[in-house]
Amino acid sequence: MRAVILAGGSGTRLWPLSRQAFPKQFLPLLGQRSLFQQTVERVRPLVGDEVCVVATRDVAHLVDRQLRDLGIDPRGRVILEPVGRNTAPAVGVAALAAPADTVLLVLPSDHAVRDEDAFRSALERAAGAAAAGNLVTFGITPSRPETGYGYIQAGEPLPGFDGFRRVARFVEKPDLATARRYLDEGGYYWNSGMFAFRAGTILEELARHAPEVWAGVEALRNAVEAGGDLPANGYARIPKISIDYAVMERSERGVVLPVDPGWSDLGSFAALLGVLGRDEAGNAVRVDGLPLLEDSRGNLVWAGDKVVALVGMTDTVVVDTADALLVCPKDRSQDVRRVAEALARQGREEAVHHRTVHRPWGTFTTLEEADGHKVKRITVCPGQRLSLQLHHHRAEQWVVVRGTARVTRGDEVLDLTVGQTVHIPKGEKHRLENRGEGPVEIIEVQTGDYLGEDDIVRLQDDYGRTL
Numbered sequence: 001m002r003a004v005i006l007a008g009g010s011g012t013r014l015w016p017l018s019r020q021a022f023p024k025q026f027l028p029l030l031g032q033r034s035l036f037q038q039t040v041e042r043v044r045p046l047v048g049d050e051v052c053v054v055a056t057r058d059v060a061h062l063v064d065r066q067l068r069d070l071g072i073d074p075r076g077r078v079i080l081e082p083v084g085r086n087t088a089p090a091v092g093v094a095a096l097a098a099p100a101d102t103v104l105l106v107l108p109s110d111h112a113v114r115d116e117d118a119f120r121s122a123l124e125r126a127a128g129a130a131a132a133g134n135l136v137t138f139g140i141t142p143s144r145p146e147t148g149y150g151y152i153q154a155g156e157p158l159p160g161f162d163g164f165r166r167v168a169r170f171v172e173k174p175d176l177a178t179a180r181r182y183l184d185e186g187g188y189y190w191n192s193g194m195f196a197f198r199a200g201t202i203l204e205e206l207a208r209h210a211p212e213v214w215a216g217v218e219a220l221r222n223a224v225e226a227g228g229d230l231p232a233n234g235y236a237r238i239p240k241i242s243i244d245y246a247v248m249e250r251s252e253r254g255v256v257l258p259v260d261p262g263w264s265d266l267g268s269f270a271a272l273l274g275v276l277g278r279d280e281a282g283n284a285v286r287v288d289g290l291p292l293l294e295d296s297r298g299n300l301v302w303a304g305d306k307v308v309a310l311v312g313m314t315d316t317v318v319v320d321t322a323d324a325l326l327v328c329p330k331d332r333s334q335d336v337r338r339v340a341e342a343l344a345r346q347g348r349e350e351a352v353h354h355r356t357v358h359r360p361w362g363t364f365t366t367l368e369e370a371d372g373h374k375v376k377r378i379t380v381c382p383g384q385r386l387s388l389q390l391h392h393h394r395a396e397q398w399v400v401v402r403g404t405a406r407v408t409r410g411d412e413v414l415d416l417t418v419g420q421t422v423h424i425p426k427g428e429k430h431r432l433e434n435r436g437e438g439p440v441e442i443i444e445v446q447t448g449d450y451l452g453e454d455d456i457v458r459l460q461d462d463y464g465r466t467l
Helices: 035-047 057-069 087-096 116-131 176-185 199-209 211-218 221-226 232-236 243-248 269-275 330-345
Strands: 002-006 051-056 078-081 103-108 135-140 151-157 165-171 188-198 254-259 284-287 290-294 300-303 307-311 316-320 325-329 356-359 362-370 373-380 388-390 394-402 405-409 412-416 421-424 430-433 440-448 457-460
Touching: 002 035, 002 087, 035 051, 035 057, 035 103, 035 116, 051 057, 051 087, 057 078, 057 356, 078 087, 087 103, 087 199, 087 211, 087 221, 087 243, 103 116, 103 199, 116 135, 116 188, 116 254, 135 151, 135 199, 135 243, 151 254, 165 243, 176 188, 188 199, 188 243, 188 254, 199 211, 199 243, 269 300, 269 316, 269 330, 284 290, 290 300, 300 307, 307 316, 316 330, 325 330, 373 430, 394 405, 405 421, 412 421
Parallel strands: 002 051, 002 103, 051 078, 135 254, 284 300, 290 307, 300 316
Antiparallel strands: 103 188, 135 188, 151 165, 151 188, 165 254, 316 325, 356 362, 362 373, 373 440, 388 430, 388 457, 394 421, 394 440, 405 412, 405 430
16 A cells, blocks of 8 residues: 655635645644644554655655654655646556555545544555455545535445445535535535545546546656656646546546544634634634633634733634734634635735745744845754855845854855854855754844845755756
């Protein structure tokens, strides 16, 4: 067996926690580990390190770092999409990367599962049915008339596999009256977006039911088998379609396994509230500072290191980050995506990045910005370095506040320790490196007539290659 972890998606309904450059699957929403890491750990007892992650290039450094934090070498285990094309192409290239008879457990990276033992038991059962040539989807036993999920109607029992039923049909997200009818009638299950099938089987069904997707994927076989980058033009030409629409809704080999492992897709703040621990008034509070809730019930409150006070509030979402504040009724949390989309249309940085921006080499946080100056805290991970670069419009002053920083300035190479400073004149080539075993932190003060991130001329990349 091999786990295929789908790590795409932007998580716009969880803005401002989730951003385009740091989507929800990489956030530690339910503990110390991120949702992505929890997904990998959840399936690891079954597959070991047989993990294939499919993600876009924009989050490659997050995948790499978070796999390494789990003790998994990402080399040979990550397929990077040049652009997102939904789940059918992603599943297709993952299937190409596996022997044809390998059972693939296809799992989104941003779900929550409360009963992990029951979940793994279901995966094992599904692997047996998948090995026999079936396309298995996991149907979640509904606990309420939910309008935010698609449904699967179960048909006749699958001979030889207890508990499995053939898929009668997939149903789009229903209105409330229809969802209630599904619950009353029984035999309808939430579509979890999780699957099990052999690699060869899903490629056969792609060829049969979605030939344009199959042809586009098949054209990438050499690149996939070589482990190189997927060609951007070739991948972008593949139709953008989900594996549900491309295959599962059309194939006669689809079967559903009803399960109830305490699952949630965490698709909104209301869903997140449903899985977080709550106080006696039903409030879920994640505040680093001091929360004060007076006469308030059923709220989600998420904030940093500050006093957060609610008075007389009911069923409200309050999410405060360093650069954004969201307040909305719990029953309107699905509409949060409209805010993220509006910010993106306006070209606002808050749609893409947090105040702390993650890079392959570490992070930088903008502490202050005004006309003519900007102050940042830059953290460089052990063994990492920034590109060799220069700026046309700004000078920089660096103060080392942690570790030993190796600084290239023109033809000089300086090793600076805590408290030491260096001035980088406008137009001077420079680089920051960390050759130590712990992180390096500097405070950077920029001065100049233009301080945009695009005022960077890179002479060499992070790996020392001339550009």
